[in-house]
Amino acid sequence: MKSLSRIFAILLKEVRQLRRDRLTFGMVVGLPVMQMLLFGYAINTDVRNLKTAVADQANTHLSRQFVTELAQTQVVDIVAGADSPRQLEALLRDGSISIGVFIPHDFDRRIVDRTRAATHLLVDGSDPTILGVANQLRAMPFGFDAGDTGPVAPQVIEVRPYYNPERRTPVNIVPGLMGVILTMTMILFTAVAIVRERERGNLELLINTPVSSAELMIGKVVPYILIGMLQLALILAVGRLLFDVPVRGSIVDLYLAAFAFIAANLALGLFISTAARTQFQAMQMTVFILLPSILLSGFMFPFEGMPLVAQWLGEVLPNTHFIRLTRGIMLRDASIADLYPDVGYLLGFALVAMTGAALRFTKRLD
Amino acid sequence: MNREFAIEARGLTKRFGDLVAVSQLDLDVPRGEIYGFLGPNGSGKSTTIRMLCGLLMPSDGEAVVLDTEVPGDARRLKPRIGYMTQKFSLFGDMTVHENLQFIADIYSYPRRERAARIQELLERYNLRDQQKQLAGTMSGGQKQRLALACAVLHHPELLLLDEPTSAVDPQSRRDFWAALFRLAEAGTTILVSTHYMDEAERCHRLAILDQGVKVADGTPSELQASTGMHVIEVIASDPYHAQVVISEIPEVASVTQLGVRLRVLIPDAHSEPTRTVDAALRSAGLDAQASLSSATLEDVFVAVTLQPGRRAA
Ligand SMILES: Nc1ncnc2c1ncn2[C@@H]1O[C@H](COP(=O)(O)OP(=O)(O)O)[C@@H](O)[C@H]1O
Numbered sequence: 001m002k003s004l005s006r007i008f009a010i011l012l013k014e015v016r017q018l019r020r021d022r023l024t025f026g027m028v029v030g031l032p033v034m035q036m037l038l039f040g041y042a043i044n045t046d047v048r049n050l051k052t053a054v055a056d057q058a059n060t061h062l063s064r065q066f067v068t069e070l071a072q073t074q075v076v077d078i079v080a081g082a083d084s085p086r087q088l089e090a091l092l093r094d095g096s097i098s099i100g101v102f103i104p105h106d107f108d109r110r111i112v113d114r115t116r117a118a119t120h121l122l123v124d125g126s127d128p129t130i131l132g133v134a135n136q137l138r139a140m141p142f143g144f145d146a147g148d149t150g151p152v153a154p155q156v157i158e159v160r161p162y163y164n165p166e167r168r169t170p171v172n173i174v175p176g177l178m179g180v181i182l183t184m185t186m187i188l189f190t191a192v193a194i195v196r197e198r199e200r201g202n203l204e205l206l207i208n209t210p211v212s213s214a215e216l217m218i219g220k221v222v223p224y225i226l227i228g229m230l231q232l233a234l235i236l237a238v239g240r241l242l243f244d245v246p247v248r249g250s251i252v253d254l255y256l257a258a259f260a261f262i263a264a265n266l267a268l269g270l271f272i273s274t275a276a277r278t279q280f281q282a283m284q285m286t287v288f289i290l291l292p293s294i295l296l297s298g299f300m301f302p303f304e305g306m307p308l309v310a311q312w313l314g315e316v317l318p319n320t321h322f323i324r325l326t327r328g329i330m331l332r333d334a335s336i337a338d339l340y341p342d343v344g345y346l347l348g349f350a351l352v353a354m355t356g357a358a359l360r361f362t363k364r365l366d
Numbered sequence: 367m368n369r370e371f372a373i374e375a376r377g378l379t380k381r382f383g384d385l386v387a388v389s390q391l392d393l394d395v396p397r398g399e400i401y402g403f404l405g406p407n408g409s410g411k412s413t414t415i416r417m418l419c420g421l422l423m424p425s426d427g428e429a430v431v432l433d434t435e436v437p438g439d440a441r442r443l444k445p446r447i448g449y450m451t452q453k454f455s456l457f458g459d460m461t462v463h464e465n466l467q468f469i470a471d472i473y474s475y476p477r478r479e480r481a482a483r484i485q486e487l488l489e490r491y492n493l494r495d496q497q498k499q500l501a502g503t504m505s506g507g508q509k510q511r512l513a514l515a516c517a518v519l520h521h522p523e524l525l526l527l528d529e530p531t532s533a534v535d536p537q538s539r540r541d542f543w544a545a546l547f548r549l550a551e552a553g554t555t556i557l558v559s560t561h562y563m564d565e566a567e568r569c570h571r572l573a574i575l576d577q578g579v580k581v582a583d584g585t586p587s588e589l590q591a592s593t594g595m596h597v598i599e600v601i602a603s604d605p606y607h608a609q610v611v612i613s614e615i616p617e618v619a620s621v622t623q624l625g626v627r628l629r630v631l632i633p634d635a636h637s638e639p640t641r642t643v644d645a646a647l648r649s650a651g652l653d654a655q656a657s658l659s660s661a662t663l664e665d666v667f668v669a670v671t672l673q674p675g676r677r678a679a
């Protein structure tokens with residue numbers, strides 16, 4: 001009873017302080033919206049209009065038709081002409097084009113011959129996305145109407161993308177982005193929570209009251225769980241309205257998964273807070289967690305493609321499990337029961353981190 | 367086993383690395399009294415208070431506070447003590463009323479009496495008009511009254527006040543001490559640290575700390591009577607030169623300038639101290655009068671913190 005009253009006292013205090021803290025309040029709302037817009041619009045892997053130059057040394061009817069069809073794909077945007085491969089290389093190097101198309105003078109013969117490549121694509125390999133697109137171009141079927149040249153090799157493999165048939169990037173990105181945004185805000189909020197009170201001197205007062213470490217931790221975490229849920233709703237709304245991202249599974253399941261994930265991150269933040277001496281240190285440690293949460297969680301790169309060690313590291317991070325959950329629930333219409341190992345991991349993580357934080361936090365100054 | 371003392375410490379020591387912040391401190395604080403800690407900055411006042419309420423682990427020695435072993439049973443002690451930190455430690459981004467409410471909640475103050483208690487404190491500590499003001503925006507004196515109100519809200523038996531008046535004006539200091547006397551009369555034991563002599567004089571009893579060592583303790587009059595020094599007051603038209611001349615007298619332990627007056631300490635063992643000083647001043651051709659005076663706490667402080675070599679002189 002007394003314990004509840006003390007938890008409530010801490011909780012009320014956090015809410016009151018939060019309400020007056022414009023910066024944090026802005027972060028609650030502003031950060032998710034900003035990130036959604038940024039990632040949703042800027043990161044687009046369905047690449048279009050790559051700047052391209054063509055050096056057509058053949059300049060035959062067939063080669064000109066080839067260039068026209070290439071332009072019609074809209075993947076490339078032919079911005080310049082060139083005379084030689086050397087010139088294409090120069091354009092690539094100074095960044096004015098991403099793809100150079102070289103058509104040798106014996107293009108017509110090579111099309112028929114088929115033992116030698118008919119065209120060369122010079123590609124800016126420093127950008128993996130562009131390289132990927134260029135590889136797609138290789139499979140481009142040419143429906144040449146010049147009858148006697150024969151059809152180009154038929155497509156052997158046809159890719160059918162399930163769950164995202166239109167191959168729209170936001171549909172892939174938003175479920176993962178949700179995890180990244182929540183990782184960032186949730187860890188940061190609690191990571192500075194105790195350090196800030198230490199810096200302001202409030203801690204010396206707090207630890208002299210009858211409040212226990214566990215009561216203090218719980219009182220600090222609960223308001224942020226609600227804030228996390230609010231952020232989730234915001235992200236889903238923006239995703240729905242601007243990018244038409246679906247939630248195919250149950251929204252209740254999604255919220256249950258998010259609850260476990262938010263609790264895990266808040267507990268991790270608290271743990272950081274007991275280790276850091278200053279708010280700046282706490283923020284550094286948050287970034288230290290955030291980076292692998294973006295890179296190793298399967299958000300940026302396919303999890304299965306990562307080296308084994310990176311996969312192990314990724315497996316530890318809450319975001320990895322949450323992204324599996326969100327992609328499952330939002331895109332594949334999976335239920336939370338299908339994904340119980342990930343939910344279980346998140347809950348376990350929260351419990352361990354919370355206990356660790358409460359144990360580490362001594363009610364002393366030395 | 368209700369002991370006579372609210373605080374008993376034996377050999378209390380705190381080391382921070384090589385630095386000995388508090389060294390072998392023995393302390394007996396009688397119940398219901400105002401006990402002062404007098405000492406300059408860095409003398410170990412805060413460190414001692416923190417050890418007594420269990421915030422710092424002593425490197426050595428032991429302390430019993432309100433019959434409770436510290437730091438062992440500190441958790442049981444918390445509801446019975448009130449602590450006012452040296453630095454303002456309430457929540458600057460909450461109002462005065464919210465801060466008091468928070469303290470009431472955290473100490474589980476009986477719910478039905480909570481509102482009345484807060485009103486009573488707002489009234490007594492003259493904070494009624496500020497109750498909607500954010501604590502961080504208040505003046506030094508107002509902050510200090512709020513901190514005291516929060517420290518006493520739950521009726522603690524023992525109050526530990528760490529330099530409570532260091533950031534307030536003289537009128538606020540007088541009001542603050544009036545409030546302390548009132549609390550002491552109601553039976554609260556108060557340990558208060560200060561570096562103001564006039565405040566130390568108001569304590570029932572005090573300990574003088576210097577570089578982590580307790581150099582003297584007792585009631586103010588006991589301390590004033592037992593300096594082991596004659597105190598000579600010199601009024602000079604040129605106090606600077608007079609000070610130079612007097613400090614060259616081998617018997618003199620210390621000379622302190624207070625405006626046009628000099629306070630000269632000479633060990634008890636020397637007879638006729640006034641004449642010695644007079645003679646020195648006259649032979650230097652200075653216009654000054656020396657007369658025997660009685661020790662103030664300031665003199666006591668100077669006497670007990672003298673370098674050992676100098677004291678023996
Ligand atoms: N946490 C700490 N770490 C290292 N040194 C400390 C710490 N706290 C206090 N000290 C040192 O201990 C000495 C006593 O400090 P303190 O008790 O604050 O003195 P006072 O309160 O009398 O001004 C000082 O030299 C101070 O620098």
Ligand SMILES: [Mg+2]
Pocket residue numbers: 408411412413452528529
């Ligand atoms: Mg101090």
